[in-house]
Amino acid sequence: MNRQEPPTASDGPAAARLSDVSKWYxxxxALDGADLTLRAGEIHALVGQNGAGKTTLGRVLGGLEKPxxxxxxxxxxxxSGGPGEARGEGIALVHQHFSLVPRFTGLENIRxxxxxxxxxxxxxxxGFRRRVEAKAASLDLDVPLDRPVETLDVGVRQRIEVLKALMDQTRILIxxxxxxxxxxxxxxxxxxxxGRLADEGTAICLIAHKLSEILSVSHRITVLRDGRTAWSGLRREATREVLVEAMMGSAEGERPATTARTGAPGGVVGRLRxxxxxxxxxPLLVDVDLEVRRGEVVGIAGIAGNGQRALASVLAGIEAPDAGSAHLPTRRGWIPQDRxxxxxxxxxxxxxxxxLALHGGPEAGSAFHLDWGRIRSRTEELIADMRVRTSGPQAPAATLSGGNQQKLLTARELSRAGDLLVAESPTRGLDVSAAKAVHRRLLELVAGPAPPGVVLISTDLDEILDLSDRILVLHRGKxxxxxxxxxxxxxxxxxxxxxxxxxxxDRPEDSPEDPTSTDPAGS
Structure with missing residues (x-):
């Protein structure tokens, strides 16, 4: 919503008040005395670093976690009830990852x-279908009710999720x-x-990372840091600098620091024909031609579900094409979308x-004996480098927040990308500081003395524009x-x-011909 002025806060009553909430795993x-007040008729943004407790607080309010x-x-x-009681109180939660049944139609999922x-x-x-159609019309939600969800693009699926959450009486939407x-x-x-839901009196809690979006749509904002409420106030009291300082303890920019790259890209390190x-x-991919050169970032933009998963699988060597050819190096890293x-x-x-990633390499020991001391030391370096919030290298990965899991995975794959790095949405779910650190590392990687080529596949258009030397769009596999x-x-x-x-x-142009171009290692 492109508002020219900060949204005006309502005078509505408190629909929900969470006070001094704590939660341990x-x-x-995860939460250490967090406070949050949602008011009827307002969009209240909840922001913070990875592991700050945002999702946990939302799940507590939704009855999915007991404080x-x-x-x-x-x-x-x-x-103090569970999810059934929360739903009975009019609380609905739209999760980050869709909870739709792919083979069911939109109406079947809502029902x-x-x-x-x-x-x-x-x-x-x-008569339930008529109720669904009436609700969709009242919100101007264009939703095809009779098509299987798996045939719909991600934007339509998102609208089905919202409509599904609103079919019962909903006072609070998370x-x-x-x-x-x-x-x-x-x-x-x-x-x-x-905005229309807020105008009708719904209290909305929007958990998000992008500060530009938060500042454009919210009436109030609460910042969590280390499980505590670090700042809360009206939108008109907030600036990007105020929010970042509350999140981090110091002001940092939202845009990535760039690293100057000199000279033209090197030889070809990966080629699809x-x-x-x-x-x-x-088809998932249709006649895809792509060349990746050493020292360049090739950005692949697109809405999720248009073949990104398939393209990444082919480039990472996980899946062989049904037709055409893929010439790939043996030394490659892969940051998958589903960590x-x-x-x-x-x-x-x-x-x-x-x-798992170092096995067979010099840092792991011999082929017949893993040097766990060296691997543990390497893990500690990666944890420190990306500021992964954890109790230590022996902690199970399941104990980390989603953002901290992503930071560990990204650090691991960046460290082993010799000739080619395939990065699928590497900063998805990361806070401002962590995303900036990943961007900086990617740019430093391609600016090094023997850089790999990088394929950045992302639905975050700002990320694509900030980092890419060349940009292509993937739409329906093309x-x-x-x-x-x-x-x-x-x-x-x-x-x-x-x-x-x-x-x-219709078809991408290859990067300029380079007389020093060579076929990828291991092709």
Whole structure:
């Protein structure tokens, strides 16, 4: 929502008041006396560093986590129930990762969640579809109810999640990082919906990282640091500098520090030619051509679900193309999008997770004997380098917040990328300081004496624009080049939503020919 002036706070009553809330996970303190007050008719942004306790506080309010201390009052009455009781009180939570059943239609997913969609005998209630259509129309939510969710783009899925949360009487709506995978136009559309909900009297808690978005849409802002409330106030009292200082304890910019790169990119380290992947009737990649050169960052923009996962799998050597060719080096790093399934083993310690990547290399010892002392020392270096919040290298990865898991994974893969680094949304879920550190490390990596080539696949358009030497957009499995005169968020946003027909060529242009170009190592 592009507001020219800070939103005006309402005089609505307190819909929820959380006071002195604490929560422990073993020896890890997630919340340590946090306070939060949500008012009817307001969008209240909740921000903080990774591990500050934002998601935990949202889950406490949603009844998904029982606090170890403190109190919760809803409309003046004390509340201590679980998720069922929270839903009965009109609290709905839209999680960071969608909770839709892919094969179900939009209507089936909404019906599955709503207690008002069924008779007491467990049969579908007549007239529920009309209620869904009326609610969607009242919020100007364009939602195709009869198509399977797996066929819809991420922006439409987000709208289904919001509609699903609102079908029962909702007084408090909590959204955890709802813009993480949306194009700029989709973010604007979502914020317009949230504005209408606030105008109708809903109390909205928006958990987010992007300060520009927070400052554009919120009425009030609360900052958590180390599980405590570090700052809370009206939007008109907040500036980017005020928020960053409250989050970090010192003022830092939101944009990444750049590292100057001199000279042209080096030889080719990775090449795809005519790559196709997936069934003919539902292709994931279609005739993809791509060259990556040493010392350059190639940015791949796009809305989630347009083939990014498939492209990263091919570039990382995890999946072979069904047609075409992939020439890749043997020394490559990979920061996967799903850190829990593909990057880390949650039950393993941090040291064991680092060993997974170092195994077979000189830092791990011999091929027949792992040097756990050296691996532990390396893990401690990575923890310190990326400021991972943990009790130590022997802590299970599951005890880390999502952002701190991402920091460990990123540090590990950056340290072993010899010729090629494939980075899928490497700063997703990271706070301002951590994202800036990752950006700096990526730029330092490609500015080094023997740099790898980097493929940055991200739904964060600011990240793509800040870091990339060349930009391409992936839409429905096809790559389109962004020309020098098209490096504009709105232009690229249209490409992300509409594909090459919105103005870019159908096929990407290779990087300029270099007489010193060589085939990738190991091809």
């Amino acid at each position: 073993g020896s890890v303190v 170890d201390g403190g109190s919760i009052h809803l409309r003046g009455r004390e509340f 599955l969640f709503s207690s008002e969609a069924w008779t007491r005998g467990g049969r579908p209630l007549a 959204l955890d990082e709802p813009t993480a995978v949306l194009a700029p136009q989709e973010v604007t559309r979502l914020f317009q919906v949230l 005519g790559v196709r992947l997936g069934a003919p009737d539902r 829990s399934l593909e990057g880390l083993i949650p039950s393993f310690s941090l040291t064991e997770n680092v060993a 790559l389109a080049t962004v020309g020098p005169g098209q490096r504009d968020p709105q232009v690229i946003g249209r490409l992300m939503l509409e594909g090459p027909e919105s103005g870019a060529p």
